[in-house]
Amino acid sequence: MKLGIGLRVPRLEAEEKLNGRAQYIADLSRPGMLYAALLGSLHAHAKIKGYDLSAALAMPGVHTILTGADFPDGRMGAFIKDEHAIAKDKVRYLGEPVAVVAAQTEYQARAAAQAIVVDYEELPAILQPEDALRADAPIIHEDLDRYIKVFDTGGLLQMLFGSEQQIDEISRRLSIDPFELRRKNIMRDTDTWFGGGKVGSNGLAQCLDVLETASDWKHWASLPTRRGKKRRLGVAIAGHISGLLASGAIVRMLEDGTIILNTGATDIGQGSDTALAQMVCEVLQVPLDKVSVASPDTDGSPYNWGTTASRGTFSAGRSVVQASTEVKKRILEHASELFECAVDDVELRPGGKVGIKGVQQKELEFSEISRRAHWAKGGPIVGSHTWVYDQPTIDPKRAVAIGLPFPAYGGFTFAAVVVDVEVDEATGQVKVLRAWSAIDVGKAVNPSAVEGQIEGAFAQGMGFALAEEMVWDGARLANPTLMDYKVPTSWDVPYEITSVVIEAADPDGPFGAKGCGEIGINAVPAAIANAVTAATGVRYDHLPLKPERVLRGMLAATS
Amino acid sequence: MSMTFVLTINGSQRTITADGDKTLLSVLRDDVRLTGAKRGCNQGVCGACTISLDGMPVRSCLCLAANCSEQDVLTVEGLQNDRIGAALQGAFLKTGAVQCGFCTPGMLISARRLLTDQPQPTLDQIRLGLSGNLCRCSGYRKIVDAVRLASEVLAK
Numbered sequence: 083m084k085l086g087i088g089l090r091v092p093r094l095e096a097e098e099k100l101n102g103r104a105q106y107i108a109d110l111s112r113p114g115m116l117y118a119a120l121l122g123s124l125h126a127h128a129k130i131k132g133y134d135l136s137a138a139l140a141m142p143g144v145h146t147i148l149t150g151a152d153f154p155d156g157r158m159g160a161f162i163k164d165e166h167a168i169a170k171d172k173v174r175y176l177g178e179p180v181a182v183v184a185a186q187t188e189y190q191a192r193a194a195a196q197a198i199v200v201d202y203e204e205l206p207a208i209l210q211p212e213d214a215l216r217a218d219a220p221i222i223h224e225d226l227d228r229y230i231k232v233f234d235t236g237g238l239l240q241m242l243f244g245s246e247q248q249i250d251e252i253s254r255r256l257s258i259d260p261f262e263l264r265r266k267n268i269m270r271d272t273d274t275w276f277g278g279g280k281v282g283s284n285g286l287a288q289c290l291d292v293l294e295t296a297s298d299w300k301h302w303a304s305l306p307t308r309r310g311k312k313r314r315l316g317v318a319i320a321g322h323i324s325g326l327l328a329s330g331a332i333v334r335m336l337e338d339g340t341i342i343l344n345t346g347a348t349d350i351g352q353g354s355d356t357a358l359a360q361m362v363c364e365v366l367q368v369p370l371d372k373v374s375v376a377s378p379d380t381d382g383s384p385y386n387w388g389t390t391a392s393r394g395t396f397s398a399g400r401s402v403v404q405a406s407t408e409v410k411k412r413i414l415e416h417a418s419e420l421f422e423c424a425v426d427d428v429e430l431r432p433g434g435k436v437g438i439k440g441v442q443q444k445e446l447e448f449s450e451i452s453r454r455a456h457w458a459k460g461g462p463i464v465g466s467h468t469w470v471y472d473q474p475t476i477d478p479k480r481a482v483a484i485g486l487p488f489p490a491y492g493g494f495t496f497a498a499v500v501v502d503v504e505v506d507e508a509t510g511q512v513k514v515l516r517a518w519s520a521i522d523v524g525k526a527v528n529p530s531a532v533e534g535q536i537e538g539a540f541a542q543g544m545g546f547a548l549a550e551e552m553v554w555d556g557a558r559l560a561n562p563t564l565m566d567y568k569v570p571t572s573w574d575v576p577y578e579i580t581s582v583v584i585e586a587a588d589p590d591g592p593f594g595a596k597g598c599g600e601i602g603i604n605a606v607p608a609a610i611a612n613a614v615t616a617a618t619g620v621r622y623d624h625l626p627l628k629p630e631r632v633l634r635g636m637l638a639a640t641s
Numbered sequence: 642m643s644m645t646f647v648l649t650i651n652g653s654q655r656t657i658t659a660d661g662d663k664t665l666l667s668v669l670r671d672d673v674r675l676t677g678a679k680r681g682c683n684q685g686v687c688g689a690c691t692i693s694l695d696g697m698p699v700r701s702c703l704c705l706a707a708n709c710s711e712q713d714v715l716t717v718e719g720l721q722n723d724r725i726g727a728a729l730q731g732a733f734l735k736t737g738a739v740q741c742g743f744c745t746p747g748m749l750i751s752a753r754r755l756l757t758d759q760p761q762p763t764l765d766q767i768r769l770g771l772s773g774n775l776c777r778c779s780g781y782r783k784i785v786d787a788v789r790l791a792s793e794v795l796a797k
Binding site for chain 1 (some may be wrong): 670674675676677678679680681682684686687716717718720721730733734735737739740741742743745746749764767768769771772773774775776777778779780781782783784785
């Protein structure tokens, strides 16, 4: 009987979201609640000489206004702690919060923020990374010694946009099929990550094999092509970290034998609450409706480094499995005492029951065990677990040299993407007709949720490749709203996105699972660019591949 | 200036007193405390605030509430009492079309109108019919599947 891992169950909170009852932050209302509005800096780099708050404070509904002057010199930041909550003495980017207003209504707070007068002395700014390298570059952070070059682990899709096109370019010049060249060079099985990082499992070769067949790659020439269009397939591959640093979980059994799970992992729509609950179900052999998930709360939840780096399933998941296993152990101990037999002779039975191995008749409900624990013997059953990823990965000296604040990454996921792309010869417009995305997730805890992550990642990658562009006017973003910054609609994204789930189990992951939050986006822009190049014969080194850019490239190639 | 007017919201008559420049979205969320309709972009682009006004999907962030006087407002909170709405909710649940859920209320309202006009839509009609509602996390496929499933359920 399948109760947890691998079940296509709807998300725990799906019904609330469907009937409008789900409470997002902006939906909350509390007695006496005030609204806050931030005032952002008008300059990219400036000294704050003073504030005039009098007009704003006199406006209706305003309770208080805070500026950097009201805060002690505490600083914050994920790794380098260099940022004030509200700018103090100077601003270092356009839009940096310089004041916050608390007022009775949102409208009053916003209006008052606009009435604040800040006296700035503008300083020369740095708007391009290259400018920061110049000898005469203005100093933005005075305590420069704390700044070592730190490479962000994000930004993988930008890097792969270059490297995966390079691989295609090499395959073209060597006249080797892009799939073949990749197959010859990819990491396999026990190969380590760069820097010597341990790779727990690697399903990349399988991703490539499956997509080559699924997309009928070898027969691209027989794809029907409409008049005035060029049509080709493109491929790209990717790897990504999955989980790192510390997580914890607390699993409690209530008097009625149901379970409450508490972790610091936040479900932002990726489905972690459901996936983590499914892990509890698998260990304790109970259906999903016997498990509740407590909302994460820094007062009461165990530490979780962050809901980031595709680490929910991998990092929090491992703690959930261990904490649940602790609960299971206690249940079996109670049962062995009640049955008067050895612990090894008792077993969990599906549906929240315990029995004696080989004996069908005698069974105890979890509720009976839990009542005994609460009222008679042993105390309420609680399992907890915390861990930090500490396997040798990146060379510790190298970690220090490049400024990594921690020595080890967690697991690694792998992916391959193939796209079927059509380019309009007259307008340069690129249309993605079909896509295949294969991801090695170790083990799909909830296959439906994994597909949703893969499909969504594809759509985001497609937007990045074809339309999304931040347009700068000096330090100011010229297209900061959805009116000007276009994201793909249901009419732009192809319906035919085929998700392929590859399961190369990672021994460090819960039930072999790895993360799937970020990996899916990484190879998409490069795959689309490779298809566009195959179709047009033009290699593009800038995104997005908007019609004007593609058309200019084609015109330049023919003249 | 404060104005008093009557709205029928999910079947119940409500007398509303609100400033004349207040949007229907603000009245629904702040005064009536129906927070199902979401404020995404607040400029009519994302579709998260879509509600049904006399049967037509509209951006409630672009409507002045006082202008909707005497009209029928249907929000996501009222969909379970609506034949098409309830079928859509069931289908979204079944196909896994809900992720973060922020676009879901608007998607449901737009899909309801789509199925009213075209009870048996093609895939492309669904894709076009939902193209005014942005979703950033699903890739739309499961949402399209949900609308198709709902049309099949309703045809039975």
